[in-house]
Amino acid sequence: MAGRHYLPNTESDRQAMLAAIGVSSVDELFQDIPPAVRLGRPLNLPPALSELEVLQLMQQRAAENVHVGQMPCFLGAGAYDHFIPAVVSHLAGRSEFYTAYTQYQPEISQGGLQALWEYQSYICELTGLDVSNASLYDGATALAEAMNMACGATGRSKVVVSAGIHPFYRRVLATYARDLGFEIITVSTVDGQTDRAALKAAVNTEVAALLMQNPNFYGVVEDMEGIADLVHSHGGLLVACVNPISLAILKPPGAYGADVAVGEGQPLGLGLNFGGPYLGFMAVREKYMRRMPGRIVGQTTDLEGKRGFVLTLQAREQHIRREKAYSNICSNEGLCAITAAIYLSALGKQGLAKVARLCLQKAHYAAGRIASLPGYRLAYTAPFFHEFVVETPLPAAEINARLQEKGIIGGLDLATVEDGPDSRMLLCVTEKRTKAEIDALVAVLEGIK
């Protein structure tokens, strides 16, 4: 019998249990199912494999992929190849964390609750805002939740969205907005930065929120000076979608007046995992706390006065509020949030700053070298963090193919995600990339004419 090692009951157990129930067969227990809808055949699935076989199959499938441990990777665009200290997986892999359910019974969930509360504190520290939730699905959906929240809070249905936001994120925004009747007004970029004049023109008293990404999709650090005032003066909210690593050195959203910060937490110690599970984070100013989607952990005391933690402000949530809830989110990315907390605890104040600095310096070294190659140039002059767009002498796809042959995973061919010329490549350089790897990239690019 397949899967018997997961199914402890033996045939004699089953017989004893049937007898205790007072039925003669398991089929009787299913008698409520109308015969017409019963499946009269086995499922059409491959036959069971033993553990050895299934692991060999998975190893074989895994071997059909090229992974970033085999080739240096210059792809970013929402998923980043950072160094993850060994402690992170050792601790997040403790089964008490990963085999638990949501912390509805706080007395036996203090470990998870405290870890999430500390995670919330970290997100508040990074974003400069007051209240964080305990995670959302990923950066894109966190941004969409922020849009929903802003429209709910203002009673408005227009949102102004910078074209500097990741095109995938904007597609998710569109999906979420459509059925709620939200209108998305997109403001284009100039030299890689959101067009300030167009922004001014777009924001008015019908606008619930302005959504910006910073550093934006092109890696560019936006000029956030005065942006919050612009939208606040019309009664709207400023939503900043940020890279958490960059916040070790860049001004936090709270400091430039954002009301809501969201972003992708994957850089905080989560593996690339072909796009998921990642970690949507969200922090808001205190006045929006009771509108925030997702779970929130609060500190309290037990009946003996001892400090403890509980899920709190549940009146916001779907299981209490039902059709009046602001969001339908239930299961989120709890383990990813704990993983991020472990990462941030290990890196600490000095470590996170160093990661950010190394990213910045290495990316600028790479950009400088590439820009000096004949035929290549940087698309923008605006400041950038650890990603930058290069205009290439040949189609980006061709260049990537050549890099692949040389054992390098190149940048993102922008034509695959947005309209425009086929010779624009978005490159990312994290602290993991060595000078030797960057120089090898440059050498291959130089050789492509």
Next chain:
Amino acid sequence: MAGRHYLPNTESDRQAMLAAIGVSSVDELFQDIPPAVRLGRPLNLPPALSELEVLQLMQQRAAENVHVGQMPCFLGAGAYDHFIPAVVSHLAGRSEFYTAYTQYQPEISQGGLQALWEYQSYICELTGLDVSNASLYDGATALAEAMNMACGATGRSKVVVSAGIHPFYRRVLATYARDLGFEIITVSTVDGQTDRAALKAAVNTEVAALLMQNPNFYGVVEDMEGIADLVHSHGGLLVACVNPISLAILKPPGAYGADVAVGEGQPLGLGLNFGGPYLGFMAVREKYMRRMPGRIVGQTTDLEGKRGFVLTLQAREQHIRREKAYSNICSNEGLCAITAAIYLSALGKQGLAKVARLCLQKAHYAAGRIASLPGYRLAYTAPFFHEFVVETPLPAAEINARLQEKGIIGGLDLATVEDGPDSRMLLCVTEKRTKAEIDALVAVLEGIK
């Protein structure tokens, strides 16, 4: 400063501590060291690497090896490529187990103690003997300890050793025996089995023990009938060196009269690890319990009557008995013993029997197919478990080189470990080898003329 993440004290901590001690510098604490023996220079070691760099270095070194996950492996000879269920590393990797010391404080070591006590029980069940210790270094040294013990118990100094014992083990026996003045009398093999007539001739009242391996180094199942009587009738002990997987189906040492069973526990869920850490096991008849080397866990009760476990019979051990100890062993292979216990718990009665049966059947399928190839023949007609010796048409080294080219790790070229022709190869087939892999091996062999 290198390694700062492992060294929590900050410079200000150090200053505060120095002040509390009442010295002005750490150097003062080292004032007892005569200047003449101080090292006046930094150690000549490579400069420190960061975690990222050291892991990349290790990955690179690891990639310079061919591992058995990349190529099917037909090597055995004391180290076996068995299937290890995923639960084993997940559980043995619990840090409460692997970061603990020896269980000198039983109240906070009940988990390790109980796991070792259960391990002892498993070894007793497998070997059919009364008492097991909590591990020795490996199979070879366990055999040497058994020799020492037998000589101590009998007051004799000759041991008869079958040439069917692994040549490496016999080299370890020789190393241990020499300084104790033990004489080793080696009895040769006939058709892969220990020569019964020679054995009879060798055993007399001066002999402390007969040491046999079963299945022996050539994979052959020895005929143990009457062997115990032979040595017992002269007042000596029978020591059997056994493969624990084989004991799921083969007669246990206790049943054929052995007084001591030892062996290599690596097949019980331990990785190949290029030869170690492995697991020496030893079980003895009750009358030799107080002479057994190594730690022993015993069951007892606490002062409230609750069941608990402690290290016991410590009067045997070096830290109590000092120069009168029978063995100097102290740290052993505790975690390996716990790993073996987890493996045996997971496999259970049915699973271990199935592993043994699959090994046996697959090895015989392979042997049968190879024996049918022109130019190849089985060296012995005696029954075997999961290893067998093949006589090859070309030197075994050449055949292995060809197999390597075809992505197969061949068998052991016997000429590398013992005198004799260069065309003898010891092959092992475990339950992990599929029919397809065996057939591929056979196809390559067939193609070698």
Next chain:
Amino acid sequence: NRKALVFELSKPGRIGADLPEADVPEQELTALVPAAALRDKEPQLPEISEVDVVRHYTALSRRNYGVDNGFYPLGSCTMKYNPKVNEEAAKLPGFSNIHPLQDSKTVQGALAVMYELQNYLAEIAGMDACTLQPAAGAHGELTGLKIIRAYHESRGEKRTKVIVPDSAHGTNPATATVCGLETVEIKSNPDGSVNLDALRAAVGPDTAALMLTNPSTLGLFETQIIEIAKIVHEAGALLYYDGANANAILGITRPGDMGFDVVHFNLHKTFSTPHGGGGPGSGPVGVKEKLIPFLPVPVIEFDGKRYRLNYDRPQTIGKVHGFYGNFSVMLRAYTYIRTMGPDGLRQVSEDAVLNANYVMRALAPYYKLPFDRHCMHECVFAGLKEHAPEVKTLDVAKRILDYGYHPPTIYFPLIVHDALMIEPTETESKETLDEFIAVMKEIAREAVEQPELVTGAPRTTVVRRLDEATAARKPVVRWKEPLTP
């Protein structure tokens, strides 16, 4: 026994991880980023050494309870054992270290697994196609309702109402709302089944869908499902299957065969991936043929040789996730399905249902059983049977903690007063159930004879009952740097 906060362990100058020094020439920070864009004050992350990190989170883990620690009969959550081989598969570098934007030629193994998994799930659901993109069950509901809405719109129909029974999970009405649809709640029959009259009265030309779980949240199979499907379809609406309770039906009956048009599964329930203390989950959505054009992009396709991600789908609802969903959760579910095969999956449901009925019958003399029918994979009680005026259902749950188990779900479904919902799952043995039953009996006795034992519980946990009211009234939801005087 008070556990320090990570911030309380901090000391300036300590580090917990080791990073390489820069190997490129460095420039002044302000030469690269304008000073106005830099932060004034660094974030107050703690400064602790590696051993502190390890001890802190090891200690926290030991203050948490998971399936690996014991029985977790949390109704509607399917807390089955999570096989370790699944974790091994998900950890393989060839899966865990691939970037989502790599050239599809370099990720064929990953795409193959996803392609096969969506087909397996479609077969299990009786559906024609499946998307893996939703990151959780509620996200699957959102995706499903958006597909339904797009379908109706493509036919020029404006349907804005979603019918939801009052026994439903809270996510159902909440999802309708965030999809811009109006929830019409209909009263259930006392046994949690759909009241057909109420349904007939509710459906109409503005009905987009009926959302239903079957077995219902009471753990009972909806016997009138064929009639329900007919009513819904005749009104031009679609039928949505909430897969939260799918652990009861694997290989036995299929939502598609019952008449459902859209299904979501929770891989972190039915397909044995760990819950992670609240995610990551995965909520794949299966649909009938006519809904395929509306699936979110990208769709994974196979031309017999190559797998690819197709974004060129004009009728798609768009993207619902930044990339393709929770891939490493999918790997675990795929490993599980390949391990179990068709027979194993059917046995899962048979054993899950057998275990639930066994517990239900054994506890019926002690806890009120509102419906005397065979249950499916879970059973619902309505509080204690014998009069115990001082003891609430919450107290019973807390008392269970003292016996070392996770309690059942309480006060849900809402339509059962003092509900106690027990889902044993198939991975628990008869012995475990017998021990749990004995404890539940003992608590029923205590409730009457020694109520203070129950109302004062728990006493064996690292904290006792927590003041949730104050937590919500005066929220303390983050650490703040102590003010220096």
Next chain:
Amino acid sequence: NRKALVFELSKPGRIGADLPEADVPEQELTALVPAAALRDKEPQLPEISEVDVVRHYTALSRRNYGVDNGFYPLGSCTMKYNPKVNEEAAKLPGFSNIHPLQDSKTVQGALAVMYELQNYLAEIAGMDACTLQPAAGAHGELTGLKIIRAYHESRGEKRTKVIVPDSAHGTNPATATVCGLETVEIKSNPDGSVNLDALRAAVGPDTAALMLTNPSTLGLFETQIIEIAKIVHEAGALLYYDGANANAILGITRPGDMGFDVVHFNLHKTFSTPHGGGGPGSGPVGVKEKLIPFLPVPVIEFDGKRYRLNYDRPQTIGKVHGFYGNFSVMLRAYTYIRTMGPDGLRQVSEDAVLNANYVMRALAPYYKLPFDRHCMHECVFAGLKEHAPEVKTLDVAKRILDYGYHPPTIYFPLIVHDALMIEPTETESKETLDEFIAVMKEIAREAVEQPELVTGAPRTTVVRRLDEATAARKPVVRWKEPLTP
């Protein structure tokens, strides 16, 4: 709270692991192996499912205490924190999945690590060569003494005595015995240092070696080491360094420079590999030039291009391990040395010594300090300072358990009455030490004012004091199948 034995969980028919079916034609068992060689009755292994296995060992682990759980000041054991990156390195398939008998061409990476590690250890020890083969410290002692013996024999000298101070680890005399040598124990000075007169009286033409650890087992540096070496060498004997206490001297002084001829290290102490609850360890042995010919085989050699295992060494003592020692322990130590570098290793010893002196000075008012000198990496007290007639050192140790720490080593070294040996190691912070010091002070107070708190300890552990006498008198050392009536 009583934990079931794994055997008590068993039920016939359950399985905990899943194996493939045979894919080759099977034959009758007795056609392959004679019936006489087959067992009559199967071994009584338990039959439990995977979830039982997981819960059993998870529960057992939670009844155990390791360095990851807290402070472990166990003197002479160097229970420092074990870095997690070492575990990652050891787990790499290219290391963990290689067979020891593979062609050396296919294991060059493994051999390179071993070759470099032996050179690093030789440099740290001030030796000329090193073998990695010994599997533990005592095994290193055995290897070292055999090398010494072989050396003397090669010179035609019969030297049969090993001088060991009475302060030595028990392994030293035991090792001499199992090497067929006679132990001559010499009295130490009261401060644990070698009594030179006793040494001079003991050495002679039959002396093979003096075994010494420096710092001594009292944690004090042997100031007369140059004189000692001279006495020993002038008698034609060799000097053996027991590396148990090497954590005090890294980069500060080297056994080779002190005059030692043979050294063993404990990688599982000084070089940060985990102890595993009693192994696996690793006890590499370093030797001076003249002893190189006697090293065990195989010796790892490098010709500038290829690494190889050389067995062709006519004067070798032979093999001391089935293969090459505990390779995966070596990987951890190698990773550690490469992480720390020369400066980091020196800082390790400085911090270890600083921590020990800090604890020693803080506790000196409360516990008898037999020698008022700076200690090295550990300090030894001689019981409580204030008169507490009811309280033994054992009681103090047990009371420490109630405060959540592992106790220090007690009653060793034997020459200190009521010894309490504290080794904090360098991986503990000042805060941890301060908390521990506070607890030790409090226990000293309790011992006088509330002795029953101390003598009745521990009370917070899963079991209380265990009856060790009965355990030894009536040993129950295995499970036995219950007799069926």
